[in-house]
Amino acid sequence: MADSGAARRQSLHGQWSSRLGFILAVSGSAVGLGNIWRFPYVAGENGGGAFVLVYLLCVFGVGLPIMMSEILMGRRGRRNPVATMRLLGEEEAGHAQWQWVGGMGVCGGFLILSFYSVIAGWAVAYIFEGGSGVFRNADAAVVNGVFASLTTSPLISGAWHTAFMAGTIFVVARGVERGLESAVRVLMPALIGLMLVLLGYSMMAGSFAEGVTFLFEPRFDELTPAAMLEALGQAFFTLSVGMGAIMAYGAYLPEEASITSTAVAVVIADTAIAMLSALVIFPIVFANGLDPASGPGLVFQSLPLAFGQMPGGEIIAVIFFLLLTFAAWTSAISLMEPAVAWFMETLEFGRVQAAVTVGGIIWGLGLLSVLSFGPWSQFRFGNGTIFDNIEYLANNVILPLGGLAIVIFAGWIMARISTADEIDPKCGRAYKLWRVGARFVAPVAVVLVLLNALGLF
Numbered sequence: 278m279a280d281s282g283a284a285r286r287q288s289l290h291g292q293w294s295s296r297l298g299f300i301l302a303v304s305g306s307a308v309g310l311g312n313i314w315r316f317p318y319v320a321g322e323n324g325g326g327a328f329v330l331v332y333l334l335c336v337f338g339v340g341l342p343i344m345m346s347e348i349l350m351g352r353r354g355r356r357n358p359v360a361t362m363r364l365l366g367e368e369e370a371g372h373a374q375w376q377w378v379g380g381m382g383v384c385g386g387f388l389i390l391s392f393y394s395v396i397a398g399w400a401v402a403y404i405f406e407g408g409s410g411v412f413r414n415a416d417a418a419v420v421n422g423v424f425a426s427l428t429t430s431p432l433i434s435g436a437w438h439t440a441f442m443a444g445t446i447f448v449v450a451r452g453v454e455r456g457l458e459s460a461v462r463v464l465m466p467a468l469i470g471l472m473l474v475l476l477g478y479s480m481m482a483g484s485f486a487e488g489v490t491f492l493f494e495p496r497f498d499e500l501t502p503a504a505m506l507e508a509l510g511q512a513f514f515t516l517s518v519g520m521g522a523i524m525a526y527g528a529y530l531p532e533e534a535s536i537t538s539t540a541v542a543v544v545i546a547d548t549a550i551a552m553l554s555a556l557v558i559f560p561i562v563f564a565n566g567l568d569p570a571s572g573p574g575l576v577f578q579s580l581p582l583a584f585g586q587m588p589g590g591e592i593i594a595v596i597f598f599l600l601l602t603f604a605a606w607t608s609a610i611s612l613m614e615p616a617v618a619w620f621m622e623t624l625e626f627g628r629v630q631a632a633v634t635v636g637g638i639i640w641g642l643g644l645l646s647v648l649s650f651g652p653w654s655q656f657r658f659g660n661g662t663i664f665d666n667i668e669y670l671a672n673n674v675i676l677p678l679g680g681l682a683i684v685i686f687a688g689w690i691m692a693r694i695s696t697a698d699e700i701d702p703k704c705g706r707a708y709k710l711w712r713v714g715a716r717f718v719a720p721v722a723v724v725l726v727l728l729n730a731l732g733l734f
């Protein structure tokens with residue numbers, strides 16, 4: 278029987294305690310800086326409405342089928358993404374070359390976490406800035422000054438980056454199952470609760486109608502091919518798909534858990550938080566005459582204005598940036614896990630040694646991003662600073678190509694019986710929908726967006 282080997286295969290590093298544990302771990306990976314920091318600023322840079330529409334189409338039409346593919350492949354292979362793709366490639370296609378897709382993903386994880394940790398370091402720094410009272414009744418000039426003095430100083434920004442990486446290495450070295458589930462279980466609802474409070478503030482004190490119009494009224498003339506690629510890249514980034522992070526987590530998923538309902542729940546929660554974040558930020562941006570297209574500083578330059586005007590704003594700011602730090606932390610862990618699992622399984626490193634090695638390399642790479650917000654900010658090529666180029670390469674090239682390969686493998690290379698065995702042996706409606714998504718919708722959409730961005734039609 279084609280599925281007997283897979284059914285008996287055991288994960289090499291333990292399992293999630295339950296389906297809920299897995300949902301929490303995957304949502305912990307998905308919800309992070311991508312929702313709260315990146316979505317608003319990229320939407321702002323790309324003109325709002327039409328970008329948001331394409332983004333939503335990409336999340337549900339492309340991201341969801343890929344997430345399901347990653348989970349099913351991960352659970353079937355039960356190894357790190359490189360070894361899983363090699364094993365499944367041998368089983369389903371008769372050769373090992375699919376391992377290179379896993380390898381590209383592992384490299385993508387290094388790149389993404391290198392800049393992710395720098396931004397997360399800013400969030401850590403803002404826990405202290407927020408509590409210090411500097412934002413009390415501050416105007417945009419004061420808030421911008423705080424942001425600039427943090428980000429342009431390689432020493433300060435580098436120190437927070439170091440602290441964040443150290444925290445990430447610490448958790449990964451202990452093993453991802455331990456602590457992660459309970460952390461997400463408490464912190465995710467807290468984050469959503471606080472975002473709702475902030476939404477209340479934005480509705481009362483911000484230019485709420487203007488924010489809503491900006492986000493949801495499509496102006497299709499602003500929808501350039503480059504903006505569509507940004508929307509696709511953001512969809513991959515926010516769902517953590519395209520590099521094998523979800524595949525690595527799927528390897529620890531118990532046999533009986535439903536892949537479909539897990540993925541749907543995570544995608545909906547992730548999208549809700551991104552929308553919430555944008556609905557909080559843009560009314561503040563417009564009410565204060567800020568530029569929605571100001572780039573990666575947007576969250577750090579808009580929210581403090583609101584905190585400065587609220588009663589108890591210091592406490593709210595501290596809690597907000599604390600929760601943002603935790604959200605980034607649970608994502609960072611998932612960015613490291615594929616590489617760490619690879620070092621353990623292939624080079625036979627211990628978990629601690631693997632975490633320290635991988636984390637150390639990523640930390641070093643991150644210094645490039647640190648410098649590119651400071652002394653090297655004038656050094657520009659390709660898409661801008663070094664940070665801009667690393668981000669572009671990872672999000673707009675590696676993730677879409679990786680996701681495309683994953684979904685083609687799951688949809689076209691794997692036998693129907695193998696994928697059905699994981700998703701639904703009875704091949705019900707959810708399975709059929711997934712298969713249409715994986716075989717047609719997702720690959721066609723990714724190819725069209727990529728060709729379009731290359732100017733090929």
Ligand code: TRP
Pocket residue numbers: 306307308309310311312389513514515516517518519520522605608609611612676
């Ligand atoms: N999705 C996370 C966020 O929105 C970032 C992230 C975690 C990620 N793991 C990933 C992005 C894997 C791409 C691939 O903050």
